[in-house]
Each structure stands twice: as structure tokens, then as C-alpha cells.
Amino acid sequence: MITWNDNPDQKNIIDMSGIGQSYDGGENWIIKDLRFIIEDKPDQGQFAVILGMSGCGKSTVLRYIAGLQKPTQGKVLLNGKEVDESQRASMVFQQYSSLPWMSVLDNVALALRYQGASRSEREAKAMEMIKLVGLEGHEKKYAQYPSLSGGQLQRVAIARSLLANPDILLMDEPFGALDIKTKLQMQDLLTSIWHKFHSTIIFVTHDISEAVYLADDIYIMKAAPSHFVEHIPIDLPINRTRATKRDPRYTALVHEVEDKMIAVSEM
Numbered sequence: 001m002i003t004w005n006d007n008p009d010q011k012n013i014i015d016m017s018g019i020g021q022s023y024d025g026g027e028n029w030i031i032k033d034l035r036f037i038i039e040d041k042p043d044q045g046q047f048a049v050i051l052g053m054s055g056c057g058k059s060t061v062l063r064y065i066a067g068l069q070k071p072t073q074g075k076v077l078l079n080g081k082e083v084d085e086s087q088r089a090s091m092v093f094q095q096y097s098s099l100p101w102m103s104v105l106d107n108v109a110l111a112l113r114y115q116g117a118s119r120s121e122r123e124a125k126a127m128e129m130i131k132l133v134g135l136e137g138h139e140k141k142y143a144q145y146p147s148l149s150g151g152q153l154q155r156v157a158i159a160r161s162l163l164a165n166p167d168i169l170l171m172d173e174p175f176g177a178l179d180i181k182t183k184l185q186m187q188d189l190l191t192s193i194w195h196k197f198h199s200t201i202i203f204v205t206h207d208i209s210e211a212v213y214l215a216d217d218i219y220i221m222k223a224a225p226s227h228f229v230e231h232i233p234i235d236l237p238i239n240r241t242r243a244t245k246r247d248p249r250y251t252a253l254v255h256e257v258e259d260k261m262i263a264v265s266e267m
């Protein structure tokens with residue numbers, strides 16, 4: 001069973017407790033007594049992966065953290081403050097979430113529109129992120145398929161989210177629709193971003209091998225009513241490469257997580 005660190009001196013970047021969600025105004029709780037606490041590790045950041053069966057509330061948890069939805073019960077704190085307009089995390093969705101009538105540059109720069117920066121300053125910062133995600137030369141293209149491929153569109157969304165708030169990145173099955181090679185490239189891009197910005201990345205996937213490859217920690221949710229039931233620390237070396245996937249410890253962890261997922265689905 002999951003245990004949370006209740007040390008009062010611990011600083012948490014995300015702190016949700018007593019979370020409940022009902023949609024009918026009554027006692028039909030889809031989420032009940034949900035707790036999700038992620039310690040702030042400013043000098044290293046961290047990669048937390050959420051796993052759970054379809055419909056168990058993973059996207060809902062991300063929407064709370066992004067300030068796109070408020071729970072019926074309980075509070076969502078980012079760095080000790082309730083989520084609001086001034087502090088929220090930015091999200092990358094499975095479905096490409098860029099504005100297709102705008103250029104790549106304008107999409108990424110949009111993250112800074114409400115921060116009072118001049119257009120040239122916004123564009124300079126956006127270009128830095130565009131270079132970082134490997135899209136230099138594509139900045140004038142419309143952010144739409146097929147001018148850009150699926151993987152490139154996800155790079156646009158990652159650049160925009162990073163510019164909006166590099167401290168917390170929320171990713172909801174972002175690589176689910178990508179081919180295997182692009183997926184591996186995107187996984188490594190994300191790992192390099194995590195190490196560069198010391199971001200806290202909260203990542204939802206159905207792919208257990210992807211979860212073990214990327215995560216510092218895996219959290220498993222159960223449904224009906226939803227809450228977190230398992231925490232699995234991933235004790236692999238922090239720098240992951242393709243060789244990691246040949247490590248017997250990696251294979252053992254994939255099996256362990258799979259067994260826990262099955263057990264949780266039968267709870």
C-alpha cells in the first residue's frame with residue numbers, strides 16, 4: 001500500500017489531499033480520498049509516472065494540477081499555494097493541442113502573451129525553446145498536420161509548455177500516437193529536458209515499458225472510487241539509455257509493475 005512522507009518540513013511542489021469528485025451533486029464519488037504528494041527537488045527535478053486502467057481518473061488528476069478543473073472536495077496546492085491563474089502547470093495532450101491557424105513560433109510564444117513581454121522578446125525566447133526541441137527551420141510553418149508530423153507537433157506542445165512553466169510539466173499520454181522510433185527520440189528529448197531544467201514531470205501513459213524507462217517513481221491509481229494505491233520507486237541509474245532496457249533490473253521492474261497493475265485492476 002502507498003505511504004506518503006508526512007514530514008512537516010518537507011516542501012512539496014504538488015500537494016493534493018482529501019480530493020473528492022462527484023459530477024451529480026450527490027454522493028456518487030468517482031474520486032474519493034485521493035492523495036498525491038510530490039516533493040519539491042529543485043536541484044534535480046523528478047519524473048513521476050501515473051499508471052491506471054482506463055477511466056480511473058488520471059487525466060482528471062492532471063486537469064486539477066493544470067487548473068483546468070477544480071475537485072468537488074479538497075485542495076490542490078502547488079508549492080504550498082492553491083492553483084490559480086497566477087500559478088498553474090501547463091499540459092501536453094495526446095491529441096495535438098496547438099493552434100493550427102498559427103505558426104510554430106506564434107504557438108510557442110503564446111505561452112508568454114500574458115506576461116507583459118514585448119513581441120520581440122517573446123519571439124526570441126520562443127526561438128530558444130524551438131531550437132531546444134529540435135524544430136529550428138520549422139518555426140514559420142503552420143502548427144498542423146501534415147505540414148508537421150505527429151512527433152513534430154508534440155515538440156511544439158512541449159516547447160510551449162516549457163516556456164509557460166518549466167518547473168512542472170504535465171503530459172497526458174503524449175507519445176501514444178507516435179511510431180516506435182519517434183517515440184524513443186521523444187522519450188530521450190524529455191529526459192534531457194528534465195535534466196536541463198530540473199523540471200518535475202508528471203506523465204500519464206498506458207505503456208509500462210515506457211513508464212519504467214522514464215520514471216523516478218511510478219504511482220498506480222485504482223478506480224471506483226479512484227485514488228492512488230501503489231508507489232514504486234524505480235531504482236535504475238538516473239541516466240537512461242537504450243542499454244537500460246537490456247538491464248535485468250529494468251526487465252524485473254517491468255514485470256513487477258505489470259503484476260501490480262493486474263492486482264490493482266482486480267481490487
Ligand SMILES: Nc1ncnc2c1ncn2[C@@H]1O[C@H](COP(=O)(O)OP(=O)(O)OP(=O)(O)O)[C@@H](O)[C@H]1O
Binds near residue numbers: 054061
Ligand atoms: N463530466 C463528467 N460527468 C461524469 N463523469 C465524468 C465526467 N468527466 C469525467 N467523468 C468520469 O471520470 C472518470 C475519470 O476520467 P478520466 O478521463 O480522468 O480517466 P483516465 O484515467 O484519464 O482514462 P483514460 O486512460 O481512458 O484516458 C471516468 O470514469 C469518466 O467517465
Ligand SMILES: [Mg+2]
Binds near residue numbers: 058059060172
Ligand atoms: Mg485520460
